[in-house]
Amino acid sequence: HFEGENGPSVCCSPSDPQASPGSGLVLHPNLAAYGQRRESFLYRSDSDYELSPKSLSRNSSIVGELHGEDLIVTPFAQVLASLRTVRNNFTTLTNVQCVSNKPDYMSMCLLADESYQKLAMETMEELDWCLDQLETIQTYRSVSDMASNKFKRMLNRELSHLSEMSRSGNQVSEYISSTFLDKQNELELPCPQQQQQQQQHGGMMTQISGVRKVSHTSSISGGTGNRFGVKTDQEELLSKDLEHINRWGLNIFKVAEHSHNRPLTCVMYTIFQERDLMRTFKIPTDTFVTFMLTLESHYHSDVAYHNNLHAADVAQSTHILLSTPALDAVFTDLEILAAIFAAAIHDVDHPGVSNQFLINTNSELALMYNDESVLENHHLAVGFKLLQEENCDIFQNLSKKQRQTLRRMVIEMVLATDMSKHMSLLADLKTMVETKKVTSSGVLMLDNYTDRMQVLRNMVHCADLSNPTKPLDLYRQWTDRIMDEFFHQGDRERERGMEISPMCDKHTASVERTQVSFIDYIVHPLWETWADLVHPDAQDILDTLEDNRNWYQSMIPQSPSPPFYTSDGEGGPHGEVEGRPVASKFKFDLTLDDQEGQGEDSGMMDTADSCDNVTLQHLPCDQEGAEMTTHDGSPEET
Secondary structure, three states, X not given: OOOOOOOOOOOOOOOOOOOOHHHOEEOOOOHHHHHHOOOOHHHOOOOOOOOOHHHHHOOOOOOOOOOOEEEEOOHHHHHXXXXXXXXXXXXXXXXXXXXXXXXXXXXXXXXXXXXXXXXXXXXXXXXXXXXXXXXXXXXXXXXXXXXXXXXXXXXXXXHHHHHHHOHHHHHHHHHHHHHHOOOOOOOOOOOHHHHHHHHOOOOOOOOOOOOOOOOOHHHHOOHXXXXXXXXXXXXXXXXXXXXXXXXXXXXXXXXXXHOOOOHHHHHHHHHHHHOOHHHHOOOOHHHHHHHHHHHHXXXXXXXXXXXXXXXXXXXXXXXXXXXXXXXXXXXXXXXXXXXXXXXXXXOOOOOOOOHHHHHHOOOXXXXXXXXXXXXXXXXXXXXXXXXXXXXXXXXXXXXXXXXXXXXXXXXXXXHOOOHHHHHHHHHHHHHHHHHHHHOXXXXXXXXXXXXXXXXXXXXXXXXXXXXXXXXXXHHHHHHHHHHHHHXXXXXHHHHOOOOXXXXXXXXXXXXXXXXXXXXXXXXXXXXXXXXXXXXXXXXXXXXXXXXXXXXHHHHOOOOOOOOOOOOOOOOOOOOEEOOEEOOOOOOOOOOHHHHHOXXXXXXXXXXXXXXXXXXXXXXXXXXXXOXXXXXXXXXXXX
């Protein structure tokens, strides 16, 4: 029912001879990439890094013409693969594949003589394994939660190993766990001084904070006649910068320099012109420029990372990902408009501190949004509120239905930039990709709203975590900026007598080691999955990511940091820093949802031991990326 004024999906049946190139995504195996590039930790076994006997028994079970040998890691896709093995075994055991009326007794005799019992037992084991998996599914949870829980367990094991290697490894583990895993908030009670300060800040809770009157008279005068929507005396240099608007790795820092620090306005103006969106949706040029200047003014110039440059970078990255050949003609114009708009507003009025900081300090925003995706909800509220400012409603000519649909899509995409939702997003995308590989003919038909929104949520998430996939000189600038922002939060926490958040202590943070781990455990698995979806379109991005990872690896100081524990099990002479005790060793706690999924004898964990990687071997048959993440969940540099 979302297809009405949203515009019909361009996708159609793969059997349709008139189908456009975007009618379906053919999910190819990345055989060449697998042979040349490291795989992420998701492809390690979920049971002591070794394939279990059950996993081995399923290795060569899937048949299809489009794929060679593919490795699947999501539990639901593994169940489907296993059931296909059962079906193939059943046809062999019963000889039902014979077209003649007479059974092939010779074949039956041969099987009974040597392999019949063995194949029957293997088939029974496959069925038992499938039943075990299906019995752990909770009826109110998505099947992709099976993958999410599995990935969290695997990441926990990786981080536990990392934390035992060194003091900096422990801090990196704490950072990744606290930022990218959706866990129950452990509140730090504010001190009396903080409570007194907060009580002095009265005000209506129904009012959206952060929205303020901004005058752009001088900027807009003649603005509609400017080539890029902004007034600048360096138009030729800006023009050269924006020649790369359709390329991955646009130098947004140069754009800011040549646009009088209006990179978001001129990038959005150029993208909308490039895509003809202003004509398509009848957006008056002066209204568009007014809104963009107003929006850009609500990004804080004194925030090192989550500012208008980051918004412009994510918007341009989203624009590029929307243009990937594999997704050609998949999305409607309204969906494209929503994705680019979501990227532009996704961090507006960001204060430069994390969600957890706002929760721990009992801030007004945390109270307003009940500690749930605090900043992301605020960004949405401010972004939509600004549309009500004078001459700012760029959606004034959309129908009521279009506005409602666009708002719903934008809300979904911006909420997905909460980094604590990372594992769920990754699991959803990987489960969808692998399930489609196992079923049908390996063609992913994005012909419904739900599937397309799942791709768009992950697209904006990828754009938000794209800093490490950009040219190294840009990536390093983003890293410097995010670390400055982290350290500023750490200073505020130190002043308040709070425990300093992971990676926010300028005296102990290891920038290079953090970047390597950030890529290994967060960015690489995400972009690896995205590249699988749009193969081969993102291979260059993966190559750049690996090169950048290797550079930061080479920059890690050679002298090892002190081990977390000394031989006697106690902290060494550096047990305290700046008069504060060193944080306790990293420890991962399952969330309540994870615990519920374990069942009575920790069934979920036992099942996990069998949920190892499964190789899809498709044989002919009759069936078918700076970035360390931001505290609020913006990923992009670190």
